[in-house]
Amino acid sequence: MLLSSMQTIATATTGHPLADTAAKFVWLLPALPLLGFVVNGLLSLTAAANIGPADPSAVGHGHDDHSQESTHGAHGAHDDHHVVRHRHAALVSLVGPGVLAASFVLAAAIFMAMRGVEMHVPFISTLFSWMPVGDLHIDAALQLDPLSMVMVLIITGVGTLIHIFSVGYMQDDPGYPRYFAYLNLFVFFMLLLVLGANYPLMFVGWEGVGLCSYLLIGFWFSEQANADAGKKAFIVNRIGDFGFLVAMFLLFSNLGALDFMGIAGSADKLQPGGPLVTTICLFFFLGCAGKSAQLPLYIWLPDAMAGPTPVSALIHAATMVTAGVYLIARSSLLFSMAPVASLTVALVGGVTALFAATIGLKQWDIKKVLAYSTVSQLGYMFVGVGVGAYAAGVFHLMTHAFFKALLFLGSGSVIYAMHAAYHATHSHDDAQDMRNMGGLKQYLPITWVLMWIATLAIAGIPVFSGFFSKDEILSSVFARAHGSPLADAVWLGIPGSALLYFVYALGLAAALLTAIYMTRMMLYTFHGPNRTGEMERNHLKEAPWTMTGPLVVLGVLSAIGGFLNLPEFFTTLIPALPGETLAKWLEPVVGSATARLAGGEGHLPASTEQLLVGVAITIAVAGIVIAVTRLKPAALVKKSESPESVGLEKMLEHKYYVDEAYEKAIVTPTIVVSRAVLWKGIDSGIIDGLMVNGSAMFARAFGWVGSQLQSGQVGTYAWVLVIGAVALLGAFVRAMQ
Amino acid sequence: MITNEFYPLFYTFNFYVFALLALMSSLFFVTRKSPVSAALWLVSTMFALAVLYVMLDAEFIGIMQILVYAGAIMVVFLFVVMLLNLGQPSEFSDIRKNGPRLVAGFLGILLTAELLTLAWSPLDARLLVTTVPPSVATAGAGGIIGPVAGPLFTEYLLAFELTSVLLLVAIIGAVVLAKKRS
């Protein structure tokens, strides 16, 4: 593949301003992680034959913490974490993050090149003809445009940081090369997803990241719960993929094209606002709901926290789960033609944002809090792309990638420290439960500071990145609620404008709750008295630089990332600041779609906008204040001593019993029906009994009839033969006369 | 050399004599109970046919008929009959009952009629031709065998080679089949 792509590179898009720049090496972007996957995969295979003392099957990793505990246990009690490392660990540490860094450098070079040219037409690099079937001509082609560029930068940039973090975090794991192989493979597929110039290629990436997600969630597959979590993610995603596929089929059968350029060229064949385009968009959104964990398909994401924490940061927060947002932004042309579908997206996003935020209020597992937070923030992004503020959605995607990655990695740092502490004292307490933490700021000062930055960012405190992106989304919703095609549309009998105001309200409520639960998490984790334990307390310490280094970088990005796209409101306030850089950057891709959904009037009046900003800031501050005043970390007890919660608390703690409801409503009936009807009735009865055995019996009966002709008497055969020959000859003779 | 066309009467007479001989012999062949008698009548038929071939200007085929059929194949048949000691007609009743015989005879007559109809209908005019095409009549450089050998080794070379393979296979097959199990 490498060779053929290199050959065809020469014949790729010529004449495009990017053709002679670093962009002609765009194929290297996914190829480098693929190379890393191959190398690391081979290393893991060679190592699998001779795993050494750190045998994963012998130690039974329940969690990332358990693994180290067990390996350590096999060597006796020690304070440090040093165990026998994988024998190729050094090479893996070089290759794994190395290919990502190289990809990032290349991406940066392409970005620099792209800044200098007008990107009205995307740069498409055709590698080879992939599926020339009849009317269907699908090329393996990579598409570079501002949108995919942003995504590539996020993926490779954040990806590089998380890879580096992983070097420290996973260093003692026996599956170290396998981990990096999966991670590299994931980046490869993710880049394919965002670079693919057509839906099928994007779908390959879409499925590939799903596969890697499954592999990494179940990375410690020797424990049943982890394997189950992986399966759950896989199965739930399949429902979404079904939507993606149907949407693709509909597109092809109606437009005859599947590449983005071809669809853009023939989209006018679709009737704007018609049922067809609405159906297509809704099916696409089904795919997005699966991949990006929206209602009702969000349930897999919290369980996906079973994977290593850096995986949660990269896949289940920063990149893969945002693929749905990317898909809608990529298909903005179609969505802008389907206001009803867009409203659906916005509504589902809003409801998800609030719903997940409420659950996040009562979670005790630090990663679960972040998981629901992710779901909630993804809901925000969908609100953004749903109301046609594609740039805002992508903006939030980007800032979220920064601060959520930071939060996850920070939590990883906390867990790392907690685990190390419990490990040193051979305690079996839960290293991820916030009730076991508290007062960690004196032990993990760097992490504490950085986590607060991220918390302020996600809560929407001004100057921090999340404030700008969230505000952008909310103000867009408010702006569209009046006088736009969306407001004029009718959604299930409800006027669009009413719906949008409702969504705005949902967004505000979610913002309030976000501020509350994030502050709660910070308070319980870092403030108040320490509940880890007397012995353990002495072992709590900051992680090595390979882990804190990426945290610092992400902290900086979380803090200042918002300045990439400052609203007009701020530039009028302080003219020195940069303006809506990102929106302008994305203009060639989503500009027309945004304009179509925004209607005639562009921005809100400045006064309204100031009012909205004020409301948002008030809400965020209010949330933090409420949390700080209401919660008493000092009163919290250890997990083992905490009482059962009751009422609404219990309900929230059990996540509204959604999993249980699904179990009752879908899983159990499915199993029952499968057993009783499909298995016993259809499979055993009809398929096996009637079809398989029946056809066998039919064949046997027919064969018995035929066998009666086979007397074994040659004489009889001769008689039959002669009579037949005479008859045939007779017929022939008659025909001749 | 004196060619046949100077003796039409003699020639025709002989043809009929041997045709009748062939017919009679074949009738005896199918009606004899003893396999040995039947085989000998069949040899007689083949002899008569060989003569007919010669009269039809196919001397080579006539000789081959005697050499291959009478001299080899039928000898093997006879040999097998004797080897298995099946020569006596009394050992088992070989011919079917009257009913099947009648039906078989009827079928045979029907078949003959049909074959004759088919053979005569398209050939009427040309069947009366008694002159011999030059390719067959005049012996070329290869003597009388040449006209047959020519196409055999050029046009039908592949078929010829295939028959040689067939013979080889038959030899091996026969040896394997007839070999006593040790």
Added chain:
Amino acid sequence: MLAEALTLSAVLFAIGVVGVLTRRNAIIVFMCVELMLNAVNLSFVALSRLYGATGQVFVIFVMTVAAAEAAVGLAIIIAIFRHKQTVSLENINVLRG
């Protein structure tokens, strides 16, 4: 001459067929088949007067095949006889369906 030869060929063929139908001895049935082959050969030779020597070439082929067939067929009959002590077709029915 040609017409008579073809007539004789047809009659001989029919006699061979009748023999196959009425005989039970495998060897005789076999010989009847040889008679049928001979009848066909006669047609070939007769028609070769009309169409050239190709017919005679085919007779050569028929003879070769007949020889091969006789060798294998008789070997089979010998094998069967060893096994069942008979060559009556009525008793050779192990291929019964």
Added chain:
Amino acid sequence: MHLIPSLLQAVVEPLPVSTGIFVVFSLLKLIVIFTIYMVGIAYSTFAERRISAWIQDRHGPNRVGPWGLFQVLADGVKNFMKEETYPGEANTVLFVLAPALAFVPAMITWAVIPFAAPWGSPWGRIDMVVADLPVGFLFTLAISSLGVYGLTLAGWASNNKYALLGGLRASAQMISYEIALGMATVCVLLVSGNAHLTEIIQQQSTSGWNVLILSVACFIFLVASFAETNRVPFDLPEAEAELIAGYHTEYSAMKFSMFPISEYANMITAGAMISTLFFGGWDIPFTHWDNIPPYTGLKVLATFGMFAAKVMFFMFFFIWIRWTLPRFRYDQLMSLGWKFMLPSALAYVTVVASTILGLDAAGIARGSWAYLGIMLALNLVLVVLMFFVLDRGRIISPASSRLNRRQVNQLKAVAPALSDLSGKGV
């Protein structure tokens, strides 16, 4: 339906003058040949007895007529006078027919054998052959292959176990050796390029006898002829020690005599065939006057004398061998036929064919000295190969030769007398 026009044609068109001459001379030739042939057969029985006596150092029949020459007549009379016996439960028709079937093919073969140079008579050229068939060569093969019927049927029709075994042996033996015989003659066809016996003789008279350039084929043909005629050492069908008298156990009187008669007839025919195919037929060696016109009556007589001399030599040869060599065992006979004669003949055909092809390609004319020399050298080499490599201690030697030295020594230790018997063979 074609009878009538044919008749008309026969009446209207006058037959050519030579037709009458042809018929007359054909009849004459028939009579002469038949007479000479029958007399020859008769006297070959006499010759056999005299020569065997000579070889065994005794007198032989010498009482009837001068030097016993009328002994043949006496035998004939005796045979005709004896009682004709018929075994019970025998198939009478075939029992009677079998001796005739044994004799007739041998005689028919003579129809195509040219026995002298043609005679340029006042009425035109008369070929000294009864039927100058263009496929005469194949005719002889075909007819000789029929000789087996008489023996086989005699064995079967006698309703006698030994006779049947003799008949089976005869048929198996003749089929086996017929193949080698046919293969050997293929070489003659290759060299002469024709199946016409007259032309084969002509070709030999101009370019040398085939025995020189086809020595191995000649040898194989000769051996196979012995087998075909059931002569010692191949007289297994009538091996009296095993089968009483083989297929003619139940025969008596003239029916019995027919078998020896047919045997001698076959010998004469075989001798004539060997002469014709390998020794130039009626060609007088080292001269050319006999091959070129004008063909006078003298030439006919001279060439016929030459031909008769050759045939008589082979008759002598047959008799000589009979009183010199012992009989094969049946398995030896079969292994000689299938494992030695047939492969050798096949290999020889291949070698000769390739050589001729090569010589043709090299531009060496058939019949030239170079051609003859090369073929002769090749045959010499092959003959040496055959006798000293192929057959060294395999088939012709006694059974003990198949044992290795250790086994022989073991046997010797067990039975000291064996060393006298097997000493030479090892």
